[in-house]
Amino acid sequence: MLLPNGIRHLPGYLDHPAQEALVEAIRAVVAEAPLYTPVMPGTGKEMSVRMTNCGSLGWVTDKQRGYRYQSTHPVTGHPWPAMPQQLLDLWGDIAGYEKSPEACLVNFYGDDASMGLHQDRDEQDLKAPVLSVSLGNTCLFRVGGLNRNDRTLSFKLASGDIVVLGGEGRLCFHGVDRIYPATSTLLKNGGRINLTLRRVQP
Ligand SMILES: O=C(O)CCC(=O)C(=O)O
Ligand SMILES: [Mn+2]
Numbered sequence: 001m002l003l004p005n006g007i008r009h010l011p012g013y014l015d016h017p018a019q020e021a022l023v024e025a026i027r028a029v030v031a032e033a034p035l036y037t038p039v040m041p042g043t044g045k046e047m048s049v050r051m052t053n054c055g056s057l058g059w060v061t062d063k064q065r066g067y068r069y070q071s072t073h074p075v076t077g078h079p080w081p082a083m084p085q086q087l088l089d090l091w092g093d094i095a096g097y098e099k100s101p102e103a104c105l106v107n108f109y110g111d112d113a114s115m116g117l118h119q120d121r122d123e124q125d126l127k128a129p130v131l132s133v134s135l136g137n138t139c140l141f142r143v144g145g146l147n148r149n150d151r152t153l154s155f156k157l158a159s160g161d162i163v164v165l166g167g168e169g170r171l172c173f174h175g176v177d178r179i180y181p182a183t184s185t186l187l188k189n190g191g192r193i194n195l196t197l198r199r200v201q202p
Pocket of ligand 1: 105107141
């Protein structure tokens with residue numbers, strides 16, 4: 001399958017022990033910075049995905065102030081937990097970008113959650129790639145072009161897969177159409193975790 005320029009799919013990049021270690025690290029992040037349900041700007045409609053972040057900045061959204069990065073958790077008001085070393089190492093190994101990631105958005109998808117087609121464009125530094133890690137149940141990922149109405153293609157992301165959106169593909173539309181229940185035993189209660197590492201400031 002030919003992906004748009006700048007988009008890379010690295011199937012099975014993380015082996016099982018690396019996935020387990022990452023889940024442990026994310027559990028510690030969630031213990032400090034609980035998952036919350038974000039809402040869309042303007043409408044206030046709840047997203048089906050629950051979110052939190054780690055790193056010096058985190059991506060948040062609410063009805064009044066919309067999409068943005070901030071240094072504190074919107075519910076607890078505390079600074080985000082530090083980014084686990086495994087994620088910094090992963091970025092160093094894959095991103096090919098001199099500056100380190102500032103934000104890791106943690107998305108938790110229950111088996112009936114999804115994410116609509118969107119661009120990641122709230123970062124000031126668009127030269128840095130977005131690096132995305134999948135853990136747990138397989139999903140159907142969709143990627144299009146630079147315009148919302150461009151043709152899209154879909155492929156599955158399994159636990160341990162990595163996707164890089166960089167270069168010409170950095171602003172490609174993408175989303176998650178569905179989760180396939182019981183396709184992984186990594187997460188005891190099912191669902192899927194997605195981590196996206198992002199450089200925000202130039
Ligand atoms: O869950 C995924 O694979 C994609 C998540 C995503 O696009 C995002 O958080 O911006
Ligand atoms: Mn995205």
